[in-house]
Amino acid sequence: MVAASSRPIAGARPSECPLCDEWYTQLRTQADKEGIDSRQVIAVSLDDFRRHLGEHLEQIALFTIPPNLDAQSISGFNEHNSHMSGNVVGLP
Ligand SMILES: [Zn+2]
Numbered sequence: 150m151v152a153a154s155s156r157p158i159a160g161a162r163p164s165e166c167p168l169c170d171e172w173y174t175q176l177r178t179q180a181d182k183e184g185i186d187s188r189q190v191i192a193v194s195l196d197d198f199r200r201h202l203g204e205h206l207e208q209i210a211l212f213t214i215p216p217n218l219d220a221q222s223i224s225g226f227n228e229h230n231s232h233m234s235g236n237v238v239g240l241p
Contacts, residue, residue, distance in 0.1 A: 161198035162191055168205045 163173040176191070
């Protein structure tokens with residue numbers, strides 16, 4: 150009667166990921182390799198689902214960061230460098 154409660158499959162399906170199909174494919178392949186019934190793996194915990202979505206969001210965030218930050222640190226490094234070499238060259 151309460152057999153369903155023994156399986157902690159209250160979660161999400163990898164195939165529901167709106168941003169890729171790879172996760173689902175990957176989990177199925179892995180399950181096949183390990184001889185696990187793939188129907189068990191097709192459901193993941195909500196934590197796993199959130200973490201997976203988080204990885205997508207992280208990639209998107211990194212992709213959308215303007216390159217200004219890099220340019221600043223690089224020009225700062227160059228400035229520091231030229232200042233140092235300028236000092237050395239400027240000595241009589
Ligand atoms: Zn995904």
